[in-house]
Amino acid sequence: MLAEPLAIPDVLLLTPKVFGDDRGFFYESFNARVFNEVAGLQADFVQDNHSRSTKGVLRGLHYQLPSHAQGKLVRVVQGEVFDVAVDIRRASPTFGKWVGAVLSAENKRQLWIPAGFAHGFVTLSDTAEFLYKTTDFYSPQYERCIAWDDPAIGIEWPIDFTPSLSGKDQLGVALADADCFD
Incomplete structure (x- = not known):
């Protein structure tokens, strides 16, 4: 697995090693030892989620506050999305900045989004199935949402x-009005 830091280095674009021939393909979509080595951390995933969306659906920008903040490892198994992470750690030099990547069934890439980031995606294909692992359980009372089109963030959705x-x-609220991480 290749791990590529994006413009915000805590967010990683992961590309698996795919073995393919005329019969199809095989790859490890998750291996805890390899993930922890390439990410340089010890992630403990506790929940897997699976969503299906039609073209034009935008989900986000979601996050959970401490003490139930979530890191997310996300991927697409059918279709294509543009996936975004926004740094909402006030003490970070990249606070309010965003990074994005196209994730698809074809490219098999994954995005690691640590706690302290808001996350969202828009479906680019007719449908997309989106899978993600989280490092904490869903806790609605800790969940927050930032507006997908907040001009202060300036996400360039394709x-x-x-x-x-x-x-x-x-x-969703403006970043200026959002509960953020210290």
Whole structure:
């Protein structure tokens, strides 16, 4: 597995070694020992989630506050998304900055998003199935949402349409008004 730090070095783009031939392919989608070695940490994943979205659905920007903050290891097993992480650690030199990557079933890449980041994605293909591991359980009372289109963050979503949002995501707040990490 190759780990590539993005413009915010705590966020890693992971590319697995894929073995393929005319019959198909095989790769390890997760190996705790290898992940911890390439990421330089000891992650303890406690929950796996699987979502399916149609083209134009935007989910996020979601996060959970301490003491239930979540690191996420995300990937796409069908379709394609543009995935984003926003640094919401006030003491960080990259506070309020974002990084993004296209994740797809074809490229098999994964994104490691540590605690202290808001996360979101938009579906670019007709449908996409999105899988992610988390380092803490879902805790709705600790969950928060930042507006996907906050101009202070300035995410360059690769879309030319108004995305479809859940009711919860329509209530996302500006970064300036968000509960953030110290």
